[in-house]
Amino acid sequence: MNVTVHRGARQIGGCVTEIASDECRVFVDIGENLPGTGCPLPPIEGLTAGDGSKSALFLTHYHGDHIGRLDKVLPDIPVYIGETAKSILLNLAERIYRDRLEMYERLMTFKPFKRIYAGDISALPVPCDHSALDAFMFLIEAKGLRILHTGDFRLHGSKGRLTLELSLPMLGDIDYMVCEGTVLSRDGQPPMSEHDLLVKANKMMAEKPYVFVLCSSTNIERIAAFYHANPKGRMFICDSYQKKQLEAVGERHNFNRVYDYAPNLDSHMKDKGFCMLVRQGEFFRRVMEKFMGENAENCLVIYSMWTGYLDREAGNQGLIDFLKPYRYRVLHTSGHASAEDIKRLYELVRPKRGLIPIHTDAPQRFAEIVPESKLVLLNDGEVLNLNDK
Ligand SMILES: [Zn+2]
Ligand SMILES: [Zn+2]
The missing domain is CATH 3.40.50.10710 (Metallo-hydrolase/oxidoreductase)
Structure with a gap:
């Protein structure tokens, strides 16, 4: 098993993560860079280039920094998103982005806690709180390894309690957590609920x-x-x-x-x-x-x-x-977890083998927030071989 953060290991937004077995590749998100920042999207084998016949793509939510480069995805790859998220995207396309309508119509949908299989890899959509409705984390499993990808999340919205009390406690043992850290480069007050x-x-x-x-x-x-x-x-x-x-x-x-x-x-x-x-x-x-x-x-x-x-x-x-x-x-409050809430999430999940930061321009700050974590700092495109550890 390998984990590769193709983009987003050291920047906010524009994320693409891959979790691969010998048989299959599962990708999470394919975002556009936030305006004015970010690295170019490299060609990604099995997603935007080469053979996509053994790949699947899961979208955590409908924000552009997570779905904005869907146009690059090879046409035969199944792409999944939440049902309501798809309806919202279709409305948006009808109104503003007519050229994306067909692409959004092809999206497949899932239901919360209903596992989806892609070869020997499975993904369990876990509902979470974020400033996009119908946002999910994914619990990805293969070869006995369990990896939680948090997508974008927070705990101070109306679904915060649900995330903490319903979604996370039912996940069981987690080996690795791929976790967003948007706020870590921004010092500030805890966000208003x-x-x-x-x-x-x-x-x-x-x-x-x-x-x-x-x-x-x-x-x-x-x-x-x-x-x-x-x-x-x-x-x-x-x-x-x-x-x-x-x-x-x-x-x-x-x-x-x-x-x-x-x-x-x-x-x-x-x-x-x-x-x-x-x-x-x-x-x-x-x-x-x-x-x-x-x-x-x-x-x-x-x-x-x-x-x-x-x-x-x-x-x-x-x-x-x-x-x-x-x-x-x-009058506004953030869509992202505070440092304190990242710690709360960490303490609930307690990944046994490693914590992999994404969606942050200060990945090293995880070491201050959760010093007990086994922090794995990757660069974009670097392959982490999970069998080695
Ligand atoms: Zn984002
Ligand atoms: Zn978002």
């Missing part, structure tokens, strides 16, 4: 009747926080695309009173007050202008995404320009 964010949002929203929230259309848990924080009697509004995304979520969240914006709602919005989900673009700008023009003092704009997008140098210029005319307040 999504629940505390909801409480804060409610207080902020109570001060102004007309609230515009700028957040990712696929951060469903965040949208749920604003939905529930919206003071009683006010309308909850978005565009038809966003409404479709909320419908795709089904029973996971109960978004039963969401309005699809049309100008005939304006007078009701004025009377009742509202929370409207917005994204950059002319459609939303026009609606915002309508209310700001007459009622600026009654309006509140909340920015609920990573503040890195607003950096003057590496940020998203479209977003920066969109926000320029407005005074806004920031």
Whole structure:
């Protein structure tokens, strides 16, 4: 058995991990680099080059830094993702990335805790908490070895307890853990929980009747926080695309009173007050202008995404320009585990033979956080032979 981190051993995002037996290769994620950073994707035997007939690819979640290079995958390789994650991707493709529609339609789906086999390797999808809905860790087993790949995770969202109390304790003995460490290069306060964010949002929203929230259309848990924080009697509004995304979520969240914006709602919005989900673009700008023009003092704009997008140098210029005319307040919390929660995860899993950092630009910091771990620091493309140890 071998483990190779083709990309992402020493950078955040753009990850590709391979776990191989003599017979088969299983890959986890094939991400695009985050804007402005990262190494080029090398050709990967059995995934993007050569023979893919004995390979399978498992996707932990729908963020671009985990699925963004799906276009490179050889056509005969089965690619798996969670069912709701697939619906969310299809909606996104219909709206924005039409050229990816066919690729997403071909994705195969799995159910939580239902094992998938690829030759002599199996993968068990283990639901976890992250800022993407329907995110999974994978327990990969072959030849008596058990490897947990965490994907991106956190413990301070609404699925944090489920991750800790239901998912992880049932895994049994683990030999190796491939673990994300996004936050390890960022010193900072422990992240606010999504629940505390909801409480804060409610207080902020109570001060102004007309609230515009700028957040990712696929951060469903965040949208749920604003939905529930919206003071009683006010309308909850978005565009038809966003409404479709909320419908795709089904029973996971109960978004039963969401309005699809049309100008005939304006007078009701004025009377009742509202929370409207917005994204950059002319459609939303026009609606915002309508209310700001007459009622600026009654309006509140909340920015609920990573503040890195607003950096003057590496940020998203479209977003920066969109926000320029407005005074806004920031209300956000991370999608990634704090150092403390990485330690909590480690203590639950206790990998016997090694801890392999990925999705981090400070892999050596795992040694401070979990000094008792057998840390295996790899470089991109380096093959770790598990039979040697
Ligand atoms: Zn990521
Ligand atoms: Zn992610």
